[in-house]
Amino acid sequence: MASKPTAKRRRVARRLRDLRAQANLTHEDAAKHLGCGQPKISKMEGAIIGLNADEVRQLAEFYGAPAQTVESLVRLTRESRKRGWYSSYDGTLSSDSLDYMELETDAVSVANFQIDLFPGLTQTGDYARAVIRAADPTAPEELINKRVELRMKRQQLAADNGLSLWAVIGESALIRPVGGAEVHRTQLAHILELAARPGVQFQVLPMRAGEHIAMGVPFSCFRFDDGDGVVAVDHLKGTLYLEESLDVERYRLAFQHLCGAALSPQDSLALMRRYIDKECSEWDRSV
Numbered sequence: 001m002a003s004k005p006t007a008k009r010r011r012v013a014r015r016l017r018d019l020r021a022q023a024n025l026t027h028e029d030a031a032k033h034l035g036c037g038q039p040k041i042s043k044m045e046g047a048i049i050g051l052n053a054d055e056v057r058q059l060a061e062f063y064g065a066p067a068q069t070v071e072s073l074v075r076l077t078r079e080s081r082k083r084g085w086y087s088s089y090d091g092t093l094s095s096d097s098l099d100y101m102e103l104e105t106d107a108v109s110v111a112n113f114q115i116d117l118f119p120g121l122t123q124t125g126d127y128a129r130a131v132i133r134a135a136d137p138t139a140p141e142e143l144i145n146k147r148v149e150l151r152m153k154r155q156q157l158a159a160d161n162g163l164s165l166w167a168v169i170g171e172s173a174l175i176r177p178v179g180g181a182e183v184h185r186t187q188l189a190h191i192l193e194l195a196a197r198p199g200v201q202f203q204v205l206p207m208r209a210g211e212h213i214a215m216g217v218p219f220s221c222f223r224f225d226d227g228d229g230v231v232a233v234d235h236l237k238g239t240l241y242l243e244e245s246l247d248v249e250r251y252r253l254a255f256q257h258l259c260g261a262a263l264s265p266q267d268s269l270a271l272m273r274r275y276i277d278k279e280c281s282e283w284d285r286s287v
Contacts, residue, residue, distance in 0.1 A: 008077075016060065016063075023063040060074075112219075114167065114173060117178060126186065129179070169203070171207045171271075203262035213254045221251050229245075231248050
């Protein structure tokens with residue numbers, strides 16, 4: 001059975017298809033230029049087969065792509081054949097989760113909407129442990145430990161790489177005491193610390209906002225240095241990846257709507273401080 005294509009390979013395949021369509025060229029035209037059969041072009045555009053950097057260059061140039069785009073596609077093609085740092089965690093996470101790691105590592109920015117918890121890149125170790133255990137209650141402690149370790153490593157790499165993060169978080173995340181009152185209070189304080197870093201921004205979607213465009217649909221919008229984008233939509237069984245430009249644009253607009261409905265970054269942090277000062281002390285008294 002053929003291995004599942006990497007996120008990078010899918011990105012290159014999609015760009016080749018789009019470039020060919022924009023140039024008003026057919027599979028037959030591309031096949032003649034490359035000196036191969038039409039089925040190969042179809043498989044390349046479907047990310048069914050591995051991609052060759054020289055062939056990608058030939059096709060991209062044939063399609064009239066700008067030099068910068070050509071070089072970007074060649075670089076991605078070469079990188080698609082390499083194993084990422086997260087490959088050492090094979091068996092620890094699902095293939096969907098490993099795809100997420102790849103996208104996160106390559107992205108220059110991520111816009112994330114979460115309904116009732118804080119994004120993985122912003123979680124403390126104890127908060128992450130509680131979230132991971134709740135998602136897989138029967139997992140052995142050793143596996144939980146590895147997943148927490150991976151999440152902390154993701155955070156460090158994101159900081160080292162200068163990944164820009166803009167998160168819209170439902171107010172219920174500020175209320176739900178994941179891991180207990182002390183863990184949750186520490187998590188809220190951690191968000192305030194992260195918000196002081198360059199390139200990190202939080203907004204809270206208040207309960208009073210009522211219905212909104214993404215009810216029940218947490219998602220992440222990744223943007224890459226070549227302007228390309230991918231959306232990851234979370235669901236109970238895993239993650240759905242949307243790579244078509246129309247889908248990416250639809251979720252980008254949805255995120256803009258959420259930002260408009262949410263509190264400003266300043267008011268959001270003020271609300272978090274109020275929860276730390278008031279709500280957490282009430283939890284303590286109830287214990």
